[in-house]
Amino acid sequence: MKDKRFRTIAYSGILVAVAFLLSYIEMLIPLPIGIPGVKLGLANLVVFAAIYMIEDKKTVYMIAIVRIILTAITFGNAYSFLFSFAGGMLSLSLMYACQKRCIFGRIGISILGGVGHNVAQIAVAALVLETPELVWYLPTLLIAGTIAGAVIGLVGALVLERVLGQYKGVDKSED
Amino acid sequence: MLKRNDVLLVLGILLTVVILYIVRGLVMSGASSDYIEVRLDGKLIAEYSLDEDREEVIYAPDGGYNILTIRDGKVAVKEADCPDKHCVNKGFVSGQNETIICLPNRLVIKLCVDSDKTGITPDVMAQ
Numbered sequence A: 001m002k003d004k005r006f007r008t009i010a011y012s013g014i015l016v017a018v019a020f021l022l023s024y025i026e027m028l029i030p031l032p033i034g035i036p037g038v039k040l041g042l043a044n045l046v047v048f049a050a051i052y053m054i055e056d057k058k059t060v061y062m063i064a065i066v067r068i069i070l071t072a073i074t075f076g077n078a079y080s081f082l083f084s085f086a087g088g089m090l091s092l093s094l095m096y097a098c099q100k101r102c103i104f105g106r107i108g109i110s111i112l113g114g115v116g117h118n119v120a121q122i123a124v125a126a127l128v129l130e131t132p133e134l135v136w137y138l139p140t141l142l143i144a145g146t147i148a149g150a151v152i153g154l155v156g157a158l159v160l161e162r163v164l165g166q167y168k169g170v171d172k173s174e175d
Numbered sequence B: 001m002l003k004r005n006d007v008l009l010v011l012g013i014l015l016t017v018v019i020l021y022i023v024r025g026l027v028m029s030g031a032s033s034d035y036i037e038v039r040l041d042g043k044l045i046a047e048y049s050l051d052e053d054r055e056e057v058i059y060a061p062d063g064g065y066n067i068l069t070i071r072d073g074k075v076a077v078k079e080a081d082c083p084d085k086h087c088v089n090k091g092f093v094s095g096q097n098e099t100i101i102c103l104p105n106r107l108v109i110k111l112c113v114d115s116d117k118t119g120i121t122p123d124v125m126a127q
């Protein structure tokens, strides 16, 4: 039991660190789409992995929130914080909801996370900027979210296989 | 790993995208615009006609800036201090209902035709 708790703590630390690193890399890669607010959502890879690696829901939400706050303080401003907070939370909640009901496989869950991330970002941006015209970016955002989600799902599956392979049956390794 | 529902999900997203593209095509006709609305934080701060060439510096509330250029009936953000430079990379636009958006500076430039004139014509810029 104790062993499991320590593992969760260790995982959380590593995941936050990796997510922070991915957020930084994401900053260095400007997307040529020309749309404000679209981020690759690389850090979602960590959140996606966390859902399967850590049993405690609250811990997973904490990892996502800490990552967003850290990134905003270091690279962003109040607005980018709002956007990524909305994106991160909707994405995570969607992924959880679908994982629990087993509606989609891992790839589907990840795609939903990517799409949710982008839709929430643009919705908050439209509200904050009082610019409903932003909805015209939705098609591109949906495509970007789907591609990012699919890639994250594939890479995430490989990562999970390696990490969870060592502790077969101890954590969530269904699917 | 890839469930049937995953495929359906992707198809559903693609269908939504196609529908949105069609609707957007209907709304944003190829017609060119007459003037632009400049909004900061959602507030209309200026309107400029696209008929005359000009250059304006728009200062964001938190100190950022965007320099917009109007030339040959088109508008572009020539220079900006935002980190992502999406607004600059967008280049010159002229189509109806098009927008240039700089999220970091909370700037929105909307291209309009005379028929959707609101009647508000502030010629003094806030700040």
Ligand SMILES: [Zn+2]
Pocket (backbone or CB within 6 Å): B080, B082, B083, B084, B085, B086, B087, B088, B101, B102, B103, B104, B105
């Ligand atoms: Zn900009």
